[in-house]
Amino acid sequence: MMSFIRPRWRKPAWIVLAGTVFAAAWVIRGGPYWWLWVSLVAIVAAGRAFALYMWAGEDDDVGALAGSRADERQKLLSLRSRALAFNVTALAAFAGLTVAVAIRAGWWWPFAVILGVTGLGYLLGLAACSIAEEGPADDASTEHQTPFPISS
Amino acid sequence: MRNQVREQRTQRGLSQAEVAAALGVSRQTVISIENGRYLPSLPLAFRIARFFGMPVEKMFGPDGEGAGR
Numbered sequence: 001m002m003s004f005i006r007p008r009w010r011k012p013a014w015i016v017l018a019g020t021v022f023a024a025a026w027v028i029r030g031g032p033y034w035w036l037w038v039s040l041v042a043i044v045a046a047g048r049a050f051a052l053y054m055w056a057g058e059d060d061d062v063g064a065l066a067g068s069r070a071d072e073r074q075k076l077l078s079l080r081s082r083a084l085a086f087n088v089t090a091l092a093a094f095a096g097l098t099v100a101v102a103i104r105a106g107w108w109w110p111f112a113v114i115l116g117v118t119g120l121g122y123l124l125g126l127a128a129c130s131i132a133e134e135g136p137a138d139d140a141s142t143e144h145q146t147p148f149p150i151s152s
Numbered sequence: 153m154r155n156q157v158r159e160q161r162t163q164r165g166l167s168q169a170e171v172a173a174a175l176g177v178s179r180q181t182v183i184s185i186e187n188g189r190y191l192p193s194l195p196l197a198f199r200i201a202r203f204f205g206m207p208v209e210k211m212f213g214p215d216g217e218g219a220g221r
Contacts, residue, residue, distance in 0.1 A: 064178055071177040073190050 007068040008056045012049035019045025090118040155212045158186040160204040175199055 005013050019041055026037040056067030064070045065078050093114035100108035161171050168186070172179045177196065184190035185200070192200065201208040 059179070061178070061180055064180075071181050072193050072196060073181040073184060074178060 008053065010068040011056070011066055012053045015045055015049040015052060019049075086118060086122070090115060093118065153188065153191055153212055154215055155185065155188070156204075156206070156210065157182070157200060160206065160211075161186075164204075171203070174203055 022045075023038045023041040026034050026041060052066050055063055057063065058066075061070075061074050061077060064074045070078065093111045097108055097111035097115060099105075100111060157171075161168070168182045169179045172182045175182070175196070176199075181190065181192075185192055197212055198208055201211040204211065
């Protein structure tokens with residue numbers, strides 16, 4: 001989808017897009033200081049996009065990821081980092097939910113939603129990534145099957 | 153796993169950046185492979201072996217056996 005954009009501009013473009021959507025939410029929300037929040041969102045998004053663009057010029061792993069030119073090792077690095085972020089998020093949500101339930105707080109449900117979404121996301125990932133791996137074993141013939149040695 | 157990447161590269165007088173450019177990976181990845189911190193995927197291992205004109209089993213080998221020896 002973003003292939004028509006030069007690699008170095010892709011991540012900054014995502015940030016600008018996300019910033020625009022978020023700023024639009026503030027415009028729709030209205031209120032006396034909507035323009036202040038829109039300005040703040042614009043400044044933060046522009047700053048982040050600029051930082052990513054500059055980062056993408058660096059000759060290191062983070063620069064390669066920021067510049068959308070990562071090789072297989074750098075993609076694996078990013079994947080592991082995302083997995084860690086997922087674990088931290090799920091743990092934090094679980095801790096928040098536990099505390100909220102213990103003190104009978106009314107704000108327990110956002111933690112439950114986050115926990116639910118991370119759990120569902122994990123199941124979705126398992127389903128999406130393992131479907132192609134499923135298949136009948138090609139050594140399923142029972143004629144020559146020998147039992148596995150069992151060691152005790 | 154042991155590999156012969158550093159030996160083969162230095163024998164040919166190539167820099168890590170030149171090898172990285174030829175293989176289509178980053179310089180950091182070549183460094184990681186040379187130091188044994190990263191095991192390349194099978195396609196990349198074959199690309200490396202082909203680049204240096206060696207069989208892949210000579211280029212990469214288990215620790216005990218010693219690649220290329």
